Amino acid sequence: MVSKNHKIFLAGHKGHLGSAIFKKLKKAGFKNILTIDKSKLNLLNQEKVFKFLKKNKPKVVIVAAARVGGIHANNTQRAKFIYENLTIQNNIIHGSYLSEIKNLIFFGSSCIYPKNISKPITEKMLLTGKLEYTNEPYAIAKIAGVKLCENYNLQYKTNYKCLMPCNSYGPNDNYDNKNSHFIAALIKKIYLAKKYKKKQIEIWGTGKPKREIIFVDDIADACIYFMNRKTKKTLINIGTGKDLSIESYAKYLIKFFNLNLKIKKNLNMPDGIKRKLLNVNLANSLGWKAKTSLKDGITITLKDLNKKNFF
């Protein structure tokens, strides 16, 4: 059991997920959260990471640091995505083992699963088929991270867990035109349509593919929940267990913004995978469930956007 006074090292505390975990840990009363800026500790530097972990010897390590991006970045910076993710996770996971740190949470994403499998996706479907080409380097690195944790648990009796979330949204998301996930892109389009009084928005493809999304604070909640538990399984899916079509999300957001926008479908653009839904029975059976409704999640996301006056 992790007590409120134990030292917790959170890698990637300034990121979309890392900042949500930092807030949740604080709110839950954890007093000893260790963070360090990239300028002081580049996680690609093995020697420095090993020294840092040895010197600080936290009770728990949370790996929310990674090279992350949308399809475009994944596809065009393929070498960077595989090298940096493998290196960051190897340094932190092996460094934790060397410093006899028994508890670690590693994050990946649902793209570790093969593209042509039945839905909802269970943890057992890992490595049962071909990956999506565009994010194969990222997925391969994340799969290696899962296998690293799994095999350290088997050989060294560590308690290293891998949480695999579906698409997330929420504060500190990436809204870059080339790098964002579909839901951030949709929120941005409708936000800008309201700001500039536009009459329509464009979505890529038919709008029919179905996607599952989760509010980032719910992933942070899962992190704290599983950090405090010993589980037999290393790999755990984190999602809501529900999905909607991209067009339905667009309609929902348009209504939410109280707008009367037309949705133009750009049929020259591909649809991508028809459905991406995680089976979250394992997480649920271990006592964890996503709690935030879409309405509440979007409300908080928009407050954050308004505060930052982003676009």
Ligand SMILES: NC(=O)c1ccc[n+]([C@@H]2O[C@H](COP(=O)([O-])OP(=O)(O)OC[C@H]3O[C@@H](n4cnc5c(N)ncnc54)[C@H](OP(=O)(O)O)[C@@H]3O)[C@@H](O)[C@H]2O)c1
């Ligand atoms: N399936 C999903 O949609 C989903 C959702 C949420 C999270 N996740 C997983 O959660 C993790 C974090 O994702 P995110 O969305 O929070 O990404 P993010 O916003 O890009 O944050 C990543 C963090 O890692 C830091 N970092 C990257 N390279 C580093 C290095 N060499 N040394 C030190 N720090 C470094 C970044 O710092 P700088 O900005 O200074 O580079 C940033 O703070 C990823 O593993 C991701 O797969 C997945």
